[in-house]
Amino acid sequence: MAYKRILLKLSGEALMGNQNYGIDPQRIEQYALDIKKIHEHDIEIAIVIGGGNIYRGVQAESSGIDRVQGDYMGMLATVINAMAIQSTLEKHGMYTRLMSGIKMEAVCEPFIRRRAVRHLEKGRIVIFGAGIGNPYFTTDSTASLRAIEIEADVVLKGTRVDGVYTADPEKDKTAKKFEKLSFNEVISGGYHIMDMTAFTLCKENNVPIIVFDMNEPGNLEKIVVDKAPLGTLIS
Ligand code: UDP
DSSP states (O other): OOOSEEEEEEOOOHHHTTTSSSSOOOHHHHHHHHHHHHHHTTTOOOOOETTTTOOOHHHHTTTOOHHHHHHHHHHHHHHHHHHHHHHHHTTTTTTEEEEESSSSSSTOEEOOHHHHHHHHHTOOOOESSSTTSTTOOOOHHHHHHHHHHHTOOOEEEESSSSSBSSOOOOTTOOBOOOOOEOOHHHHHHHHHOSSSSHHHHHHHHTTEEEEEHHHHHHHHHHTSSOOOOOOOEEE
């Protein structure tokens, strides 16, 4: 049986496509069409989007900007991406709500858990912008936290690699992909899936994570609807 409610994490960097900054129109279009396919199966969809294609807090210090200030700049970057995704989804006929971890009445609703769940029940795609609204966190942590709060069945981490490997597949040709891993195997093997805060939240609350290649059109539907063993499942 297909997943009922999912939390899709998209990295900001993936949105860049082959550019070195900003949003690639073809990439965002492909994402929207993939999301539409699963939406047509009545799957409840929440999305967390990163901001790495525009700004990251860790960049700040090297340019003389205070780290906390930089983190807020990163959070604002995620809102820009979220608005772009929202607009593209709506262009394709989906109803959406953008909820922000930082109050920004003119462009989005504040994050209110019960309200987010209600939107999902009504078939609206909920996009969570501005991370959790606090510095020193990442959008991966946001994905884990929001997934727990809305009781999502799974966190889908869309990346440009198709799963977790024994070594970096771009450097080591003998690297093998895992179909499944337990949370403990990820820790003992030292595999990097997401930052520790994000990972621990999923582990302690038993939210499975699937790492998969979001850039391959159709993958999202195969994983969510057919539960095809693409990517790597961590549970
Ligand atoms: N950020 C933050 N708190 C949050 C989420 C994000 O401070 O709850 C900041 C942080 O500086 C981060 C930036 O926003 O570097 C962009 O998010 P992230 O790096 O997670 O984006 P991604 O790597 O997924 O593109």
